[in-house]
Amino acid sequence: MYAIEVEKLRKEFKSYSSRSGLAGAFRDLFTRNYKIIRAVDDISFTVKQGEMVGYIGENGAGKSTTIKMLTGILTPTSGRVVVNGMNPHKERERFVQTIGVVFGQRSQLWWDIAVQESFRLLKKVYRVSDQDYNEHMDHVIETLDIGPLLDKPVRKLSLGQRMRCELAAALIHNPPLLFLDEPTIGLDVLVKLKIRQFLKEINEKYNTTILLTTHDMTDIEALCERVIMLDEGKIIYDGSLQHLKQNWGEGKQIHFQFRDLVSKEELASLVHVTWEQGEDRYNWIAHVRANDMAHVIGKVVSSYELKDIHIREVSTEEIIRNIYEEGIHYG
Amino acid sequence: MFYVSIFFQYMSQYVKTKLQYRTDLFVEFLSDLMFQGVNLIFILVVFGHTQLLNGWTRDEIIFIYGFFLIPFALFASFFNIWDFNERYIVRGEMDRVLTRPVHSLFQIVLERMELESLLGGITGLVVMGYAASRLHMTFHWYDAVLFVLFVLGGTFVYAGIFISLASISFWSDARSSIMPMMYNIGNYGRYPVDIYNRIIRYILTWILPFAFVGVYPAAYFLRKTEWYTYSFLTPVMGMVCFTLSVLLWNAGIKRYRGAGN
Amino acid sequence: MAKYIEMIRMRFLMMLAYRTNYYSGIFIYSINIGAYYFLWSAIYGGQSSIQGMTVEQMTTYVAIAWMARAFYFNNIDREIAMEIRDGKVAIELIRPYNYLVMKTMQGLGEGIFRLIFFSLPGMLIVTFVFSLQFTTNVHTWGYFTLSTILSFIINSQLNLLAGMVTFFTLNGEGLLRAKRFIIDLFSGLILPISFYPEWAQHVMHYLPFQAISYIPSMIFTESFTGDVAIKGMMFQAVWCVVLIVPIYLLWKAAKRKLIIQGG
Numbered sequence: 001m002y003a004i005e006v007e008k009l010r011k012e013f014k015s016y017s018s019r020s021g022l023a024g025a026f027r028d029l030f031t032r033n034y035k036i037i038r039a040v041d042d043i044s045f046t047v048k049q050g051e052m053v054g055y056i057g058e059n060g061a062g063k064s065t066t067i068k069m070l071t072g073i074l075t076p077t078s079g080r081v082v083v084n085g086m087n088p089h090k091e092r093e094r095f096v097q098t099i100g101v102v103f104g105q106r107s108q109l110w111w112d113i114a115v116q117e118s119f120r121l122l123k124k125v126y127r128v129s130d131q132d133y134n135e136h137m138d139h140v141i142e143t144l145d146i147g148p149l150l151d152k153p154v155r156k157l158s159l160g161q162r163m164r165c166e167l168a169a170a171l172i173h174n175p176p177l178l179f180l181d182e183p184t185i186g187l188d189v190l191v192k193l194k195i196r197q198f199l200k201e202i203n204e205k206y207n208t209t210i211l212l213t214t215h216d217m218t219d220i221e222a223l224c225e226r227v228i229m230l231d232e233g234k235i236i237y238d239g240s241l242q243h244l245k246q247n248w249g250e251g252k253q254i255h256f257q258f259r260d261l262v263s264k265e266e267l268a269s270l271v272h273v274t275w276e277q278g279e280d281r282y283n284w285i286a287h288v289r290a291n292d293m294a295h296v297i298g299k300v301v302s303s304y305e306l307k308d309i310h311i312r313e314v315s316t317e318e319i320i321r322n323i324y325e326e327g328i329h330y331g
Numbered sequence: 332m333f334y335v336s337i338f339f340q341y342m343s344q345y346v347k348t349k350l351q352y353r354t355d356l357f358v359e360f361l362s363d364l365m366f367q368g369v370n371l372i373f374i375l376v377v378f379g380h381t382q383l384l385n386g387w388t389r390d391e392i393i394f395i396y397g398f399f400l401i402p403f404a405l406f407a408s409f410f411n412i413w414d415f416n417e418r419y420i421v422r423g424e425m426d427r428v429l430t431r432p433v434h435s436l437f438q439i440v441l442e443r444m445e446l447e448s449l450l451g452g453i454t455g456l457v458v459m460g461y462a463a464s465r466l467h468m469t470f471h472w473y474d475a476v477l478f479v480l481f482v483l484g485g486t487f488v489y490a491g492i493f494i495s496l497a498s499i500s501f502w503s504d505a506r507s508s509i510m511p512m513m514y515n516i517g518n519y520g521r522y523p524v525d526i527y528n529r530i531i532r533y534i535l536t537w538i539l540p541f542a543f544v545g546v547y548p549a550a551y552f553l554r555k556t557e558w559y560t561y562s563f564l565t566p567v568m569g570m571v572c573f574t575l576s577v578l579l580w581n582a583g584i585k586r587y588r589g590a591g592n
Numbered sequence: 593m594a595k596y597i598e599m600i601r602m603r604f605l606m607m608l609a610y611r612t613n614y615y616s617g618i619f620i621y622s623i624n625i626g627a628y629y630f631l632w633s634a635i636y637g638g639q640s641s642i643q644g645m646t647v648e649q650m651t652t653y654v655a656i657a658w659m660a661r662a663f664y665f666n667n668i669d670r671e672i673a674m675e676i677r678d679g680k681v682a683i684e685l686i687r688p689y690n691y692l693v694m695k696t697m698q699g700l701g702e703g704i705f706r707l708i709f710f711s712l713p714g715m716l717i718v719t720f721v722f723s724l725q726f727t728t729n730v731h732t733w734g735y736f737t738l739s740t741i742l743s744f745i746i747n748s749q750l751n752l753l754a755g756m757v758t759f760f761t762l763n764g765e766g767l768l769r770a771k772r773f774i775i776d777l778f779s780g781l782i783l784p785i786s787f788y789p790e791w792a793q794h795v796m797h798y799l800p801f802q803a804i805s806y807i808p809s810m811i812f813t814e815s816f817t818g819d820v821a822i823k824g825m826m827f828q829a830v831w832c833v834v835l836i837v838p839i840y841l842l843w844k845a846a847k848r849k850l851i852i853q854g855g
Contacts (some may be wrong), residue, residue, distance in 0.1 A: 013588060026608070068589050073429040075585045089585070108427055112348045124340045125431055127333065175541040358766030364772045372777065376787050377635050380642045385634045474648040519627040526634035531626055 001085075003177050003209040004047040004070060007294050009079035011040040039065040041233035042079065049176065052199070054220035057230030058255040058324060063213045066230070067181055069210070071101055084177055084179070095125060100170035104182035105163065108169050108187050109154045115165050116150040119172060126173035143198050144168055160191035167195065171202070177209045178202075184219055196222045217316040231324065244319065252293055254286045256300060257308040271299045282307075337433060343442040349447070359447050367400060367454050370518070385526045391553055392522070394462035398552070399521045399545035400455025402485030407439055407448035410490035413510040416500040416514045422477045424588060436494065436580050466553075476550065481548035482561070484569030489517065491572025494580055501583030513539075521545040536561070595689055596697045602688060603701025616721045617706070618714045622721075624666045625714075628654040628782075629722050643786045649813045650784075650795075652724045657781050659715050659807040662706040664744040664804065666699035669771065670754025673764040682850060690842060695755075703744060727814055735821050739808040742828035749835040750775070754841045759849065780806025798832040 016034045019027055040062040047053050053209045068074040069081060072088030072095055081088055084098045102108070105155065109118040123133050140148050144164045149157060157165065169223075170178065184192045200223065202208050215221060220227060220241065227236035227244065237244060255278065267284060268274045272295060274287040288296050293311070300306070349356055374396060378389040401568065419425040428438050454478030496509055524532045533543040548565045551560035627653045636647040645653070670694060675681050684691045718724065719804050727733070754771045758764030776782055778801035785796055785806045796802055807824040810816040 011494075049575070068426065070586060071430055073426050074587065074589055092429065093432045093498050095435065099430070101386065101430040106423065106427060110344065110348075113344055115348065117344055121340055121344055124337055125433055355766065362769040364767045364771070369773050369777045369782075373782055376789075379789065380787065381635050381637060381639065383637065385637070472723075482651050490699075509620065512617070512624070515624050516620065516627070519631075522631060527627065527630040531623065531630065534623065560783055 001049060002046045002082075003049045003051070003084060004211070005080070006046070006047075006070070007044045007080040008042045008104070009040055009044070009066070009069060010038065010042050010077045010078045011062075011069060011074060012052065012222070013037050013039055029199070038233050041078075042067070043230075043233070043235050045228060045235065045238055047209060047211065049209055050203065051226060052203055052210040052224045054224035054227040055211055055213045056217075056220065056227055056320065057213075057281075060232040063230055063231040064181060067179055067213060071097060071099060071179055081130045093161075095174065098175055099175060100172045100173070100175040100178045101179075101185050102180045104163070104180075104185040104244055107154065108166055109162070111155050112153055114151050114153055115146070115157075118154070118169060119150075120254040122169055128173050132174070133172070137168070137172065140168050140171055140202075143201060144194070160187050163187055163191065164195065167198070174206065175208070178211070180210065180212045180214075182214055183212070184214060184216055191217070192216070199223060217320060218250055221316055229320070229323070237323070241316070243286065245316065251289055251314055253312045253314065254293065254296060255308075255310050255312065256284050256286070256304075256306055258282050258284070259305040259307055267300075270303055271296050274289060281297050334433075334437065337437075338441065341444070345444060345446065347370075356447055357359030359445075360450055363448060363451055367451060367458075370521070372394060373424040384519050387523045390462045390465045391545070392465070394459055394466065394468075394553060395523070395545050395549040396521050397455045397457070397459030398481075398549040399457065399485075401452045402482050402489060402544050404448050404451035404455060404515075405482065405491070406489035407451065408446050409444050410486075410493055411445060411448070412439060412493060412497050414561055415439065415443075415497040417471070420500045420587075421592060425587060427589070429584075434488040436577065436585060445553060450502065458463075464550075468552065470552070477551065480566045481551070484565035484567070485544035487547060487573040488540050488565075491574075492541075494573075494576035496575065498579045498583040502587045517541050517544070540568050542571065575589065594798070596693060596738060599694055599697040600701040600704065603698040604705050607702055607705040617662075617710045617815045618717065621657075621710055622717050623659050625718050626721065627756065628658075641723065645786070645813070647783065648723065648725045649815060650725070651722060653809045653813045653815075655718050655722070655724055656812045659711040659718075660740050660743065660808055661781060661805065662710045662714070662813075663703045663740060664747045665706075666702050666748065668695045668699045668748065669751035669755040669758075669768050671695065671698075672752070673758040674770060676759050679765070683755055685847070690782050692839065693754055695752065699748050699751070700744070700841070701724060719766050720722045727815070728813070729814070732814055732817070732821075733812065735825065736808055736812045739821075739825050739828060742825065742832060743804045743808050744826060745832050746800055746835065747775070749805075749832070749839060752802070752839055753835070753842060756839075758789040759846045775801060778802065779804035780809065782788065784790065784810070790817050803831050 013036070014034050015037045016032050020285065026035045043062075044068070053183070055063055055066070069076050070083055070088060075089045084095065086095045086098070087250075088095050091130075105160070108122075109115060110121070119137070136159075144167060146161070146164050148169060149161050149165060154162060154165070167183065178199075184195060196219065199210060203210060210223070212219065212224065223242055225242075227237065227239070227241050228235055259282075261281050262284065263281070264275050264277065264284075271286070273292065276285045276287065277283070278285055283308065286296055286300075297309070347486070353376070374389070374392055377384075378392075384392060419428065428435050430444075431438060433560060461508075492513065493510070496513060499509075516539055517526070518541075519531070520535055520543070524535055524542045524544050527535065532542075542561070543565045549562040551562035632650050632654060633647060636642065636650065637684075640646060642650070675684065681691070684694075719726070750771070752777060754768055758767060761767060777801060778785075778796055780802050781804075785793055785802050788796070807816070807828055813820050
């Protein structure tokens with residue numbers, strides 16, 4: 001039994017382009033140019049109950065559109081979506097009872113009233129019994145450490161405080177599936193850590209499936225074993241984060257700081273790897289494979305005087321960037 | 332039953348919020364009263380220069396206006412979603428609404444309700460009472476029942492029209508100024524429709540049936556027998572308008588594009 | 593100056609983008625005028641003239657008042673209130689233009705758009721349907737044009753004032769609504785000022801509102817001609833100048849408040 005099943009899912013939008021100038025604007029009054037944009041282009045994937053999946057892609061890759069189709073907000077142009085055994089937009093009201101949604105940039109809570117009033121309202125909306133509510137939410141409130149915030153109006157909360165309350169609000173009905181759209185955007189590191197810790201916990205405790213979109217790769221690294229990568233509406237990678245790193249992030253970066261000025265040509269003739277200039281011409285970075293590391297360092301050390309040297313792993317962030325810049329090709 | 336309990340839950344939140352801004356409430360009452368005053372002044376000034384409006388007396392016109400204020404107040408309290416496009420479509424609040432297990436229109440009605448507008452209904456009763464006493468009107472016991480039915484009918488006519496207009500936002504992303512102008516058209520239902528020519532009368536009866544909010548139902552209480560058919564059609568029109576608008580809304584939801592991030 | 597003209601053009605193009613407005617606008621304005629046309633015809637009943645105006649003059653008055661409204665009407669009061677609430681005014685202040693002039697220019701862009709796309713075609717439709725009286729007197733047209741420009745200025749000034757007042761009050765929305773009702777009633781849009789009782793007319797003579805709708809519409813229907821028309825326009829011009837004073841003072845106070853409280 002899958003939590004999410006998606007088959008050949010597609011969403012097209014009509015996009016109007018306006019003609020330039022006054023004369024063009026007049027013509028637009030009567031006929032308008034439009035083209036069909038395929039925001040999501042025949043994607044298929046499945047997610048098992050209890051999985052935590054990172055859904056990543058650049059802006060406009062189709063992440064939000066997919067999430068909105070999975071949550072029943074948008075109607076797909078074509079394809080099949082089954083989430084929690086239901087068709088999201090067909091049985092919307094019954095379906096949303098089984099999911100929790102957090103939009104990082106949009107508040108679920110009522111701006112002017114105390115947080116706990118919002119909770120109470122949502123409790124009614126989701127028809128949660130007092131017993132279930134107390135049992136479950138006491139724990140959530142404690143773990144997220146929002147007890148002291150409950151009697152404050154939302155408008156008085158900081159972003160970090162608000163985000164924690166948003167998360168709690170999305171979990172009032174203890175949904176088996178949680179969608180998080182940029183949940184850590186704009187938050188400081190401590191709050192991020194707290195939120196990640198919390199997500200791990202509910203995943204373990206309730207076997208909650210979590211689908212997460214984010215720009216922050218450290219979120220993905222901390223939470224998700226699996227990533228689905230989207231580009232121009234198509235899935236370009238679907239697999240474990242480990243695998244992605246092995247294939248793409250195998251290389252290391254060695255940062256040399258030389259005592260004297262060195263040119264790229266000199267270095268290139270010394271060892272045949274990719275050299276990149278650091279802050280100035282005293283600093284050079286070598287991109288090497290793990291196996292070649294000893295060889296490269298040996299060569300450089302024996303030929304030049306060095307002030308400093310350090311070795312760095314390629315971050316997931318950079319891997320992703322490389323993939324988007326160069327396209328994926330398994331090496 | 333669930334919807335009733337949700338309704339009261341929202342209402343209690345609403346009252347709590349409103350009590351935080353008490354001066355606002357006062358200003359709103361005042362501007363509502365002014366709105367009602369403007370129209371009354373129009374009637375009074377006009378009748379300073381004429382005795383009859385196509386056979387209708389000043390007090391009859393005032394009675395119609397008083398009646399009109401009651402369904403209008405109910406409409407303004409619950410269905411006044413004139414800023415739907417701006418608030419829910421452009422700003423993307425609709426996304427949030429659609430992730431909750433309650434009918435989307437019902438949620439929006441609850442979120443946008445403005446109970447302070449109910450005060451207009453009291454003004455309406457006072458105005459009606461004034462006109463009725465000057466006209467020495469008499470009522471039967473069953474008039475009370477009909478009154479409730481006609482008021483509800485008128486409310487749903489108004490609600491239906493504005494919900495339909497709001498639904499247009501699902502098809503067209505353009506900001507529209509139809510809503511504010513529609514208030515003006517709504518006003519024409521307050522005057523005896525026989526002063527208009529056939530086309531406008533037809534529009535006000537069958538296309539934008541604002542006449543069912545004011546003159547048609549009020550004509551019954553004024554015992555204008557020639558209008559009775561229309562009077563008794565009021566609840567039916569309300570049902571039809573409202574049902575059609577909800578169908579349109581449901582169709583529109585499927586077209587919802589979401590806010591561009 | 594070029595930047596302000598650019599502002600007008602921008603707003604014009606923006607309005608043009610919302611084309612549903614264009615179609616529905618004419619329809620609704622026509623219904624509006626139509627309904628008033630019949631309402632007034634009924635009010636006149638058998639009487640040939642009320643307060644010195646014939647029924648033809650009256651219906652023409654209503655039509656032109658609404659069409660002119662399309663030109664002078666704008667929402668800059670609401671926009672200012674909103675920009676104050678969202679704290680955008682602070683940003684506007686560091687831009688190299690005068691905020692109030694810029695808002696007025698946006699209003700003008702909107703006005704010109706409505707004039708071309710609502711009023712002119714709308715007027716054409718309305719004249720086909722109803723019997724209206726259009727003068728062929730060139731002077732009247734000239735006076736009317738001038739008078740309408742003045743009414744645009746005064747209405748915009750009042751909008752600027754109302755918008756800025758929301759800076760100092762908590763509930764802007766209620767205030768702006770109240771302002772709108774006052775203008776509808778006292779500007780002569782729904783009732784010519786001459787229909788009001790003597791005492792009310794007397795009071796209104798000391799207020800700027802009739803400069804917005806009553807004077808240009810009376811000029812257009814040739815109820816005001818010659819000296820009376822010129823006096824009417826003088827009345828408008830004086831108010832244009834007088835209103836600058838409270839605007840200036842309020843704007844200074846608003847800026848001070850903004851600097852101290854940071855919006």
